[in-house]
Amino acid sequence: MRCLPRFARTRLLFNPGLLLVLALNLSPSSFASAYNAHPKLVVIVVIDQFRGDYLERYREQFGDGGFRLFLDHGAYFSDCNYNYANTHTAPGHATLVSGAYANGHGIVANALTGKFSPSHSATCVKFSYPMAWLDQEAFAAAHVKERDAETAVGEAMKQVGLRDYYTKTQLAEAAVPDTALGHKYLNSYSPEAGWYVIGVPQPYTIGSAKSTDHATPYTYDAHVPLAFYGLPFQPGTYRGQVEPVHLAATLASLLGINAPTHAVGRVLTEALAPPHYEENSGGSRK
Numbered sequence: 001m002r003c004l005p006r007f008a009r010t011r012l013l014f015n016p017g018l019l020l021v022l023a024l025n026l027s028p029s030s031f032a033s034a035y036n037a038h039p040k041l042v043v044i045v046v047i048d049q050f051r052g053d054y055l056e057r058y059r060e061q062f063g064d065g066g067f068r069l070f071l072d073h074g075a076y077f078s079d080c081n082y083n084y085a086n087t088h089t090a091p092g093h094a095t096l097v098s099g100a101y102a103n104g105h106g107i108v109a110n111a112l113t114g115k116f117s118p119s120h121s122a123t124c125v126k127f128s129y130p131m132a133w134l135d136q137e138a139f140a141a142a143h144v145k146e147r148d149a150e151t152a153v154g155e156a157m158k159q160v161g162l163r164d165y166y167t168k169t170q171l172a173e174a175a176v177p178d179t180a181l182g183h184k185y186l187n188s189y190s191p192e193a194g195w196y197v198i199g200v201p202q203p204y205t206i207g208s209a210k211s212t213d214h215a216t217p218y219t220y221d222a223h224v225p226l227a228f229y230g231l232p233f234q235p236g237t238y239r240g241q242v243e244p245v246h247l248a249a250t251l252a253s254l255l256g257i258n259a260p261t262h263a264v265g266r267v268l269t270e271a272l273a274p275p276h277y278e279e280n281s282g283g284s285r286k
Contacts, residue, residue: 039230039254044096044247048089049214052080052223074229075271077238082224083245084187085217086131086198091188092244097260099248104262106192125153129207130199130215132157139195146195154197164200168193184217234273242268 055067056078062068070076082092084101086108094105102108109131124138132153139149150167157165166176171189176182181200188198201207201216214221226242232254245265252259253267 039232042251042255046093046096049212050225051220052078052225055225055227070227070229071237073235074227075233075236075238075268076228077226077240077242077268077271079239080224080226080242080244081219082222083184083243085181085184085200086188087214087216087221089214095244096247099245099252099260099263099265101187101245101264102190103187104264106190108188108190108193108196108198129213130162130201132197132199134195134197136195150195150197154199157197157199161202161205162199163202166198166200168196171198181217184222228268228271232273233271236271238271240270 055071055076059068059071062071082095084091084095086102088110090110091102091105091107094107095101098105109128111128124135126133126135134149134153136146136149139146144152147167147169150169154165154167166185166188168189170176171186172191174186176186185198185200203216203218204220205216206213207215216222224244226244226247228250243265245263246268247265248263249259249265250268252263259265
């Protein structure tokens with residue numbers, strides 16, 4: 001292990017991300033009303049640092065119920081990936097419930113204010129791996145423009161071991177490579193935060209020598225399990241690519257309400273069971 005200034009760098013075998021599970025607990029008698037967009041109860045379970053392959057990897061070790069309930073009787077998506085770079089907890093939860101990326105919900109880090117917060121009076125840059133927050137008032141007083149300040153901080157981040165960086169100014173101009181990784185960083189942009197730089201970590205590194213975390217765009221952080229259980233869903237394993245942003249749109253559809261304003265996800269129709277209607281005493285559907 002080689003420790004670097006501000007950014008302790010530790011090699012890992014894995015650095016797991018989040019587990020996303022939706023459970024719809026419905027009684028059989030409520031099947032028709034529930035399927036027609038009126039679930040009685042919706043429960044979302046999020047498990048931190050649960051790697052995307054764990055459910056299938058340890059399937060035979062699970063007992064009845066629990067995870068096996070979702071695997072054997074639920075709709076399980078095995079290839080669900082966050083399509084943004086800063087996979088911290090707060091941006092992830094905001095994406096789940098809003099169906100949007102940071103440019104929609106505005107949260108880019110676990111500090112919900114998304115602005116500089118000094119440790120002491122002499123500090124003008126604060127690092128929160130893999131991001132750096134700049135004191136824009138201090139730089140403005142020194143007549144340093146945002147673009148120049150962010151670029152200087154980004155270059156300093158490369159000197160202490162980060163692979164690359166994207167400044168807020170770059171992201172605002174969509175000045176990123178037309179690659180999958182570039183688009184992940186573009187989806188991490190928020191106009192609501194102060195001046196900041198998002199570092200691109202080296203693969204298999206973390207920001208602390210004392211604990212694990214999840215804050216990178218790589219598959220060991222971005223790949224998460226997504227499973228649904230309940231009467232509206234068609235049991236099975238679905239191996240097509242999906243994203244957590246699809247959760248909000250799917251729930252909104254089942255509830256019969258509009259999706260959140262900035263939602264960009266789609267309804268996961270492939271996992272929905274065929275429509276079912278109860279017959280009333282006169283033979284007509286209700």
